[in-house]
Amino acid sequence: MFIGNVVLAQLIEDSDTTKKIISSSQVSEEFKADTLAIEESSPLDISNDRGLYLLAPDGNMQLRILGSIRLSAFYDMIEMPNKKNFSTYFISTGDDNIRQPNYYNSLNESRIGFEVKRKVGKRVIFGRLEMDFNGNNGQFRIRHAYGQIGSFLFGQTWSLFSNVSSMPATVDGNGPTGSVILRNPQIRYSTRINSNYEFAAAFEYSIPDLTNQEYDTLGLETIQLVPDLTARIKKSGDFGNIQLSAIFNTISLKDELHSITNLLGFGGALSGQFKLPEGQKVSYQATYGKSISHFITTFSGTGMDAVYNPNKGLYESLYSFGGFVSYGFDYNDRITSSVSLGYANIFNRYYQADDAYKNSASLSFDAFWEIIRGARVGFEYAYGKRWNKDNESGNASRFWVLFYYDF
Numbered sequence: 001m002f003i004g005n006v007v008l009a010q011l012i013e014d015s016d017t018t019k020k021i022i023s024s025s026q027v028s029e030e031f032k033a034d035t036l037a038i039e040e041s042s043p044l045d046i047s048n049d050r051g052l053y054l055l056a057p058d059g060n061m062q063l064r065i066l067g068s069i070r071l072s073a074f075y076d077m078i079e080m081p082n083k084k085n086f087s088t089y090f091i092s093t094g095d096d097n098i099r100q101p102n103y104y105n106s107l108n109e110s111r112i113g114f115e116v117k118r119k120v121g122k123r124v125i126f127g128r129l130e131m132d133f134n135g136n137n138g139q140f141r142i143r144h145a146y147g148q149i150g151s152f153l154f155g156q157t158w159s160l161f162s163n164v165s166s167m168p169a170t171v172d173g174n175g176p177t178g179s180v181i182l183r184n185p186q187i188r189y190s191t192r193i194n195s196n197y198e199f200a201a202a203f204e205y206s207i208p209d210l211t212n213q214e215y216d217t218l219g220l221e222t223i224q225l226v227p228d229l230t231a232r233i234k235k236s237g238d239f240g241n242i243q244l245s246a247i248f249n250t251i252s253l254k255d256e257l258h259s260i261t262n263l264l265g266f267g268g269a270l271s272g273q274f275k276l277p278e279g280q281k282v283s284y285q286a287t288y289g290k291s292i293s294h295f296i297t298t299f300s301g302t303g304m305d306a307v308y309n310p311n312k313g314l315y316e317s318l319y320s321f322g323g324f325v326s327y328g329f330d331y332n333d334r335i336t337s338s339v340s341l342g343y344a345n346i347f348n349r350y351y352q353a354d355d356a357y358k359n360s361a362s363l364s365f366d367a368f369w370e371i372i373r374g375a376r377v378g379f380e381y382a383y384g385k386r387w388n389k390d391n392e393s394g395n396a397s398r399f400w401v402l403f404y405y406d407f
Helices: 001-008 024-030 214-215
Strands: 020-021 052-055 061-076 100-107 111-120 123-132 141-147 150-158 184-192 199-203 221-223 228-237 240-254 262-276 278-291 308-309 312-317 317-332 337-346 355-370 377-390 393-406
Touching: 020 312, 111 141
Parallel strands: none
Antiparallel strands: 020 052, 052 061, 061 100, 061 111, 061 393, 111 123, 123 141, 141 150, 150 184, 184 199, 199 228, 221 240, 228 240, 240 262, 262 278, 278 317, 308 312, 317 337, 337 355, 355 377, 377 393
């Protein structure tokens, strides 16, 4: 991997003429993506100037090999069961909110990936496969796996209900409380209205989230009879970006007699990032909907899409809200910082238990320093608080450091 960085700025043809190693600047002009979509990249993605580029001898195909070694370490003041992110949903409340400092580190966020661009006539077909080790119990996990030609995209990548370009750079990969940042399998169509506006629509597959005792007792199974329908309109320019997105989804519950109950859901989101003078910027997201809690990172894996009504003997959808606002300041090209305030809320049903989650908030401070080209260290302090339906509360805080090198 280190050899790749040494030769990145050269054009070399090996002895058997099977491949060439070329520079990223040559690639960017020679293999300009044939797409009508606005490019999406999250703040901590591997940048386009990293990687080893290989060019086929006929000049019609280019392969990029990229990766990142990432060490994450944090110290909690209150022990949190979720080690992957600082989820305020899991903050203990009342007498259970006991001070128990603990330390943890992980290399699970390390990544490896491949990108292929192939010329087919006047078109360029693009494919990306990227993985990390951040699955369950440190298992290998697919982050992106998709192909794109012209207006069409097939595979897994960022949901249209997300807007990763509105996210601040945070050590916590899930961003502030209330963020929406999700990758889904999808079939997408995109078109540019003009140089600044893009419209896109997709059929997506997302896994609904219902987990509690009644779900198991009734022998229910969650299936998806129809895919999620997502759409967005986005404006990008020198000012930053602004996006309106929508989703319509159906949660289908099948019982042991194969009888199916459908819960209809919907949601809308407003997000964006405004660039201000002298390296300043403001980022924001606001999301509201019914049966879409699994899109909000705070509620991922918590079963908050719907809740069981014991009076009627069936599940009913829950409404949820999530959002954040963040102020960022770039001191120079190598040092950046941000402060973010996030909030997430479940609109409780009257029959839910008194200790059911109601809402939570967090305040976080982040700073990143680029030590050398491709190598960064990030620091984060996060403080969060959770309230239950009966207003019992608890708080937690975390000091977090991330070291990474993109090659």
